[in-house]
Structure formats: structure tokens, C-alpha cells
Amino acid sequence: MTKTNTASSSISSALVSLSWKENVLQLLDQTLLPETVLYLDLSRINEVWEAISQMKVRGAPAIGIAAAFGVYLGVRDHEAVKEDDSENKRELDKQVNEAADYLATSRPTAVNxxxxxxxxxxxxxxxxxxxxxTYEAMKANILQEAKLIQQEDEETCRLIGEHALTLMQDGMGVLTHCNAGGLATARYGTALAPFYLAKDQGMNIKVFADETRPVLQGARLTAFELQQAGIDVTLICDNMAGYVMSKGMVQAVIVGTDRVAANGDVANKIGTYSVAVLAKAHGIPFYVACPLSTIDLNTPTGEQIPIEERDEQEITAAFGKRTAPEGIQVFNPAFDVTSHEYVTAIITEKGIVRPSYLENLPKLFD
Structure with a gap:
């Protein structure tokens, strides 16, 4: 793994979460933002596993894209040693499955x-x-499929943004939680996509970004990328969301998600459930933006979604400074589940879906 420091690069370059360049996966280390813009050149599968596990790359779509390229890196050096090309292909297929099994252990919640x-x-x-x-074509097609997943995600995010923008008006305030922007996807983001498109169309939407404890994806990532893009953004602490709602400063909430169950329950960054409850109490619509690949019809409800628990130091000693007593017990779930009853609509590349989600989500796949 090599490192490329691009702290002086252009705004557009800083917002590229990952790309395939010169036979390596170039990935923005998001654990260092906003102070340092550092790109990592990953050339081995274990480096991709580490990047996903340590949240150097994060956001469900970006994780999926990274993993796809990771499989290719895991088999790139595989050589054909049998005289029979079909045997070589079967062996390569076996290696692909082993690489995929390995990468699947990096994080449990994001279905992408x-x-x-x-x-x-x-x-x-x-x-x-x-x-x-042929064997060589098969190997080349693995890389091509990963590139296609990335290209499709960019188009998907734009479509999500176009649909989401129809739910917004010039001058309104919108609250978002965690980061579901260009840093979490190939480009534009899901929940943040309408803000970029609104700016292009001359609309002014005032964004309120929760800081998103304990890793501060809202403060470090969402506030950073929106500010760099010239979008009106105000950073607030997580526990201020109810206050800004009560003062009429927010007219809608939009978030991303790492998995949507068949009944419309959504798993997203911890704290999302609290925001949804507050939105319902204040009569504010709560929207979830996601690609079809995040909808898991094989998971009946949110109860079956595995919730990742992360290291206690993210709470007790985040960013190198201890803020809790030694030996304190810690519970650190990375995600929570918001019941479908709090979700006003789910916004996908195919359009806006409203309840009943059990009936309407499957129609997206017809």
C-alpha cells in the first residue's frame, strides 16, 4: 500500500471516494478528514479488507464498490497452470469465491x-x-464488472437526487444524519445528492448536519464536503436536532441507509432512530434515500439486520484523547434500526416509494 498526499488538490478531487487508477484501487482515507486529504493506493486484498473494517472507506455503496475491486485484487495474480483452460477457469472461480468470502467478513451491516x-x-x-x-477474458471481466458497479452507482445517485429534489422547495431547511454524500458513494451521494443538484439549479436549501457521534461522520465528512461545494450547511450536535425542529428551522429530514428490510425498516448510523422519532413528534417528513442494492427483500424486518458493534475506544478515547474513565463499561453499536412507521418515503433510482412498503418495495424489482 502506498500513500498519496493530495492536501492541495482541487475540491473535486478531494470528493472522489475511490477510483481505479493504474492497476490499483485509489481510496480516500476518510479517517483523516477533514484535516488531511490522503489517498491510499491499495494493491492487495488484505489492504481493502482493512480499509473497509477500519472505515477508511465507508458508506454502503462505496463499501460495495471497494469490495468488488478487492475481489479482483485477490485474484489478479492467479496464474493459469493447467493445460485445460476450463480447469483454469474453475480454479479461478474458486479463488473468486474465497476472496469474496474473506471480504464479506470486513463489516456485517451494509448489504451493498x-x-x-x-x-x-x-x-x-x-x-x-x-x-x-477464455481464462484471461474471465479475469478481465471481473475487473470490468467492478468498474461497471462504480459507473452504475454514479448514475443511480444522480437519479436518486432528482427524485428527492421534487420533495424539496427553495429556502427550506433539511436535516441529515451521518454522511450519505459523495464520500460514501461513487459520486453525488444518496441523501446529499439533492443538495448538489439544487445548487446547480440555483435553489437554496439550508442543510443542518448532525455531528453524528461517536466518530463524527457528520462533522468530519458531511460538513466538509458540503462546505467545499459551496452549499449552505450548519453543523449541530446530535442532541440539538429536537431544538432546531421545535424552532421551525427544519422542514424535512433525509438520511441514507445501510440496509432496508422488506417491511421498510431501515438500518442506518446510530442516532438515526432518535432523529426519526423527533421528526414524527414535530410533524416533519422523514425520508430515506438509497439505491435498490440496499433494499434486502430477504430480510423480513429490522429485527433480523445484524448490528455491528465497534471498539469501545471510539467512545472513551476518540481521536486520541481520553474522555471517559479507565475501565468504564461501554456499549458501542454502530447502527440502529428505524421502524417503517417513522419512514415517510424511501427514495430510490426508480422513484419514490411510500407505504405499504411490504407491497410497494417488491414492485421496484419487477
Missing amino acids: LFWALDRIRARAAKDADDPQT
Whole structure:
């Protein structure tokens, strides 16, 4: 792994979460933002696993994209050693599945990770069974599929933004939690996409960004990228959300999600559930923006979504300074689940879905 410090780079470059360049995965280390803009050149699968696990790359779509490229890095150096090309392809398919199994252990909650890995598995399996596809072509197609996942995500995010913007008006205040912007996706983001499009169209939407304890993705990432883009953004502490709602400063809430269950329950960064309850209490619509790949119809309700628990030091000694007594017991879930009853609408690339989610979410896949 090599490091490229681009602290003096342009705004547009700083907002690229990851890209494939010169046969390596170039990835923005988001744990260092906003003070340092540092790109890592990842050339091995274990480096991608570490980047996902340590949240150097984060956000469900970006995690999935990184994992797809990670599979390719895991098999790139695999060599054909059998005389029979079909045997070489079967061996490569086996290596693809082993690489995907390994990357699947990096983080448990974001369904895009498993969706992207399954898509790479399917591509490899198809090529392994196709007598017209050579071993070298099969390997090249794995990389091409990862690139395609990234390209599709960029277009998906733009469409989500266009649909979400129809729910907003010039001059309104919108609150968001965590980071579901360009740093979490290929480009634009999901929940933040309408803010970028609004600015392009001359609309002024005032964004309130929760700091998002304990890792401060709202403060370090959302506030950073929106400020850099010239979007009107105000940073608030998580426990101020109810106050700004009560003062009429917020007319809508929009967040991303790491997994949507079949009934419309959504898992998102810890604190989202509290925001949803507050929004309902104040009569404010609560919107969830996500690509179809985040909707998991195989998970009936939020009760079945695995919730990642992270290191206690994120709470007791975040960013190198201890703020809690030694030996204190800590509970640090990274996500919570917001019941579908609090979700006004789910915004996807195919349009806006409203309750009943059990009935309407499956229609997106027809």
C-alpha cells in the first residue's frame, strides 16, 4: 500500500471516494478528514479488507464498490497452470469465491457489500461455465464488472437526487444524519445528492448536519464536503436536532441507509432512530434515500439486520484523547434500526416509494 498526499488538490478531487487508477484501487482515507486529504493506493486484498473494517472507506455503496475491486485484487495474480483452460477457469472461480468470502467478513451491516460480492461471484461463475470465454477474458471481466458497479452507482445517485429534489422547495431547511454524500458513494451521494443538484439549479436549501457521534461522520465528512461545494450547511450536535425542529428551522429530514428490510425498516448510523422519532413528534417528513442494492427483500424486518458493534475506544478515547474513565463499561453499536412507521418515503433510482412498503418495495424489482 502506498500513500498519496493530495492536501492541495482541487475540491473535486478531494470528493472522489475511490477510483481505479493504474492497476490499483485509489481510496480516500476518510479517517483523516477533514484535516488531511490522503489517498491510499491499495494493491492487495488484505489492504481493502482493512480499509473497509477500519472505515477508511465507508458508506454502503462505496463499501460495495471497494469490495468488488478487492475481489479482483485477490485474484489478479492467479496464474493459469493447467493445460485445460476450463480447469483454469474453475480454479479461478474458486479463488473468486474465497476472496469474496474473506471480504464479506470486513463489516456485517451494509448489504451493498454482500450485493456487490454476489454480483462478482455471478459474473465469474457465468464465465467459468461459458466455453467461449477464455481464462484471461474471465479475469478481465471481473475487473470490468467492478468498474461497471462504480459507473452504475454514479448514475443511480444522480437519479436518486432528482427524485428527492421534487420533495424539496427553495429556502427550506433539511436535516441529515451521518454522511450519505459523495464520500460514501461513487459520486453525488444518496441523501446529499439533492443538495448538489439544487445548487446547480440555483435553489437554496439550508442543510443542518448532525455531528453524528461517536466518530463524527457528520462533522468530519458531511460538513466538509458540503462546505467545499459551496452549499449552505450548519453543523449541530446530535442532541440539538429536537431544538432546531421545535424552532421551525427544519422542514424535512433525509438520511441514507445501510440496509432496508422488506417491511421498510431501515438500518442506518446510530442516532438515526432518535432523529426519526423527533421528526414524527414535530410533524416533519422523514425520508430515506438509497439505491435498490440496499433494499434486502430477504430480510423480513429490522429485527433480523445484524448490528455491528465497534471498539469501545471510539467512545472513551476518540481521536486520541481520553474522555471517559479507565475501565468504564461501554456499549458501542454502530447502527440502529428505524421502524417503517417513522419512514415517510424511501427514495430510490426508480422513484419514490411510500407505504405499504411490504407491497410497494417488491414492485421496484419487477
